[in-house]
Amino acid sequence: MQNTLHNQPLANNHISVDCVVLGFDGEQLKVLLLKRMGEEHGEVFHDMKLPGSLIYMDEDLDEAAARVLNELTGMKNVNLVQFKAFGSNNRTKDPKDVHWLERAMKQKVERIVTVAYLSLIKIDRALGKGLEDYQARWVSLHELQSLTLAFDHNLIIREALTYVRQHVEFNQSALFDLLPRKFTAAQLRSLYEVIYGRRIDVRNFHKKIAMMEYIVPLEEKEQGVAHRAARYYRFDKKLYNKQRVKRNG
Amino acid sequence: MQNTLHNQPLANNHISVDCVVLGFDGEQLKVLLLKRMGEEHGEVFHDMKLPGSLIYMDEDLDEAAARVLNELTGMKNVNLVQFKAFGSNNRTKDPKDVHWLERAMKQKVERIVTVAYLSLIKIDRALGKGLEDYQARWVSLHELQSLTLAFDHNLIIREALTYVRQHVEFNQSALFDLLPRKFTAAQLRSLYEVIYGRRIDVRNFHKKIAMMEYIVPLEEKEQGVAHRAARYYRFDKKLYNKQRVKRNG
């Protein structure tokens, strides 16, 4: 499922990895997708897909996910977590997908089990580095509802989101992977709101973050906004881990 | 990874499923393992493994897990949930495992990615139906600490347990899959204690279950115990789902 050429032997043509990379622009969650161009019945079509590809023979799944994401988007040192394998035998039922893939892979493709990975990143990290070169684009989840992606990638993204919600409850620190190093209380709050899908009371929220020692208020404030400037905060991972250890014995 | 013969084409020799089936005997969690006999350097060895096998060509992963578990243990209609794929390339590093597998599969084996499934069941369900015929045995988690299983199956079980803890927080009803239809408060409490790994106060616990409408007290009590007889309870799934829907909007 990739556009570059392989210079190593594939494990086989049956196992792939796909990466759901999520970012947050201060208002919405967005997913990083690649543009795909194919030809079917003599007609050219354009659509999108998750970054993903078949794995090499001597490659751990985790390694494969990191490699593939790097090859397809240029991103490095991304924290990827495996969240689910997709192995329905009709995930390659659309001939369009199969033909596209066989052309890209230069070999016969039958059934593919894919192992899906999730990554939460600061959205500017990827945007700055010429995503256009890679034919990559951030797509908001709202926009996604009216897009049909390649293979079962719509399903994979849906499952990624339910995974995120659960995951975040156990590991709040994951949220801060989505925010810039300096962030305002409002940004953090709307991130909560997007992920949990409900409104959060402003006053209670301020009370809450005031109690979390690992959310450290800075002196610095917003500049040049047409209203009272918001204070910046930063996330202190060390303090977070200390507190986490205390709680869980 | 199985002992019976295949009468359908394998998807390939690179994808398998493994099932972690957990039961609860009133005191401890136990995992269902199969006895394995192999030969290495002319020496016969005996050890144990999870029920698991390679998948067929036209089989969903979920279907494969159900089929394999049935073939290897005789169990039917078991609720299986996929929890993680294991794809380290050194999970088949032990020649003992590779040789055993090649003999069982009657073909060359290279690298295998396995998709692991979890099932929580009433322990008597499997015990009654002649597990001995299948060379299967319930092994307590404590006992497991001093056993080295085939492949990376010790790791898979460890990951299954961390998954269970998280899973149960989101779906309490999973706990009742482990208990008999009628159970005492003490049984339920020690199940909580085993899974969360900490003591729970008896009085607070009674207060708690009294508030959960879906844990229904029965008139029936224990018989023939040398102390005050405990009341039986049952789990009402309908009431549970109703309450769950209310909570989550």
Add this chain to the structure above:
DNA sequence: GCAAAAGTGTTAGAAGTACACCCATGA
């Protein structure tokens, strides 16, 4: 009657929820 496990209530502190107004800034 004694050993063994079942069952029962109260209180204090922590955490969560609901709710409305003033503040700082740029245009």
Add this chain to the structure above:
DNA sequence: TCATGGGTGTACTTCTAACACTTTTGC
């Protein structure tokens, strides 16, 4: 001076945690 979003406190409810004795039963 006004429009915009930022920031603050109090009262009430709910949840959690700590804690010790009486009841029932078989032997």
